[in-house]
Amino acid sequence: MNRSPFVTAIFHPVNLSMLALTIVAGLCSAWWLTPIGFLFWLVMVIVVARDPGLKLTFTRQNRQPLSQRYQIRFDRLDRARFSIFNAFAQGNSRLRNIVQPVQDSLDELVEHCYQLSLRMSALDNHYAVQNISNDFDVEIKKLQGKLTATNDEAAKNEYAQTITSMQTRKEQLKSLAAILDRFEAQLTGTMNAVDGVVTGVVSLKGRSPDQAAEKIAPLLAILNTEKIELEQFDQDIQKFSAF
Numbered sequence: 001m002n003r004s005p006f007v008t009a010i011f012h013p014v015n016l017s018m019l020a021l022t023i024v025a026g027l028c029s030a031w032w033l034t035p036i037g038f039l040f041w042l043v044m045v046i047v048v049a050r051d052p053g054l055k056l057t058f059t060r061q062n063r064q065p066l067s068q069r070y071q072i073r074f075d076r077l078d079r080a081r082f083s084i085f086n087a088f089a090q091g092n093s094r095l096r097n098i099v100q101p102v103q104d105s106l107d108e109l110v111e112h113c114y115q116l117s118l119r120m121s122a123l124d125n126h127y128a129v130q131n132i133s134n135d136f137d138v139e140i141k142k143l144q145g146k147l148t149a150t151n152d153e154a155a156k157n158e159y160a161q162t163i164t165s166m167q168t169r170k171e172q173l174k175s176l177a178a179i180l181d182r183f184e185a186q187l188t189g190t191m192n193a194v195d196g197v198v199t200g201v202v203s204l205k206g207r208s209p210d211q212a213a214e215k216i217a218p219l220l221a222i223l224n225t226e227k228i229e230l231e232q233f234d235q236d237i238q239k240f241s242a243f
Contacts, residue, residue, distance in 0.1 A: 063114060067121035069180075073187045074117050077110050080198045087202050094209045102201055102216060105223045106194065112230050113190060119237070120183045127176050136170040179237060186233055190226045197222050 066074055084103050088096045140163055147159040197219050204212040 064118060066114075066117045067124040069124065069184055070117045070121055070187060073184070073191050074113060076191050077113055077187075077194055080194045081106055081110055083198050084201050087205060092209065095204070095207075095212055098209055098212050098216060099201055099204065102197065102219050102223070105220055105227075106197065109190070109194070109223055109227055109230070112227065113187065116183070116230060116234060117187065120180060123176060123237075124180050127173060127180060130169075130173055131177075134169070134173075136166050136173075140166050140170075183233065183237075186229065190230070193222055193226050 065071060081103070084099065084106065088099050088103075143159050143163050143166070147156055147163070150156060150159070200215065200219050204215060
């Protein structure tokens with residue numbers, strides 16, 4: 001079972017030990033030590049719960065699975081966040097602070113990619129089901145044959161309406177297939193752009209903070225471009241909200 005950062009912090013061995021010592025001290029020594037001990041314990045829990053690495057891990061473990069065609073690409077994007085975090089988790093705190101805007105921007109981009117991937121996965125599953133269960137060309141051909149063969153006007157109208165409806169559905173699925181492919185290409189492009197950003201960020205290790213600061217703006221610009229493209233795609237798929 002995946003625990004939240006707060007629950008994990010409570011059950012952290014060091015924090016449990018502190019809690020136990022607090023209780024023992026209160027029972028065996030002076031009762032006034034208990035509130036002080038609980039205060040220290042609470043501070044320790046908060047410090048652990050706010051650990052960025054713990055939050056990243058919890059977020060990853062609690063994501064819903066995506067369609068296979070998107071899952072592989074998204075996983076690579078998600079790993080990019082950890083690459084930057086792990087590279088600067090230790091070491092020069094000033095350098096880490098300089099890189100932090102890139103980490104924050106990447107976190108935002110990855111979350112947007114995930115939310116879009118989740119929506120597109122639902123559409124992809126819908127498309128797969130509809131594509132398997134319907135052979136529009138065969139059905140339309142059958143209905144056209146019946147339309148031609150009947151002399152009943154009411155039946156003709158019914159067949160004609162059904163044919164029109166099926167042709168519309170066929171075109172909708174065709175358009176849906178195109179936008180599913182387009183998102184796959186978009187996600188691939190974002191993945192490649194982020195790989196470049198990660199390489200650029202990791203290359204800053206060992207440089208002076210001043211040198212590193214000069215490289216941050218271009219990296220942020222790349223991420224911002226990807227965000228704009230995702231926002232545009234988000235607008236373009238609104239017409240498929242009825243699926």
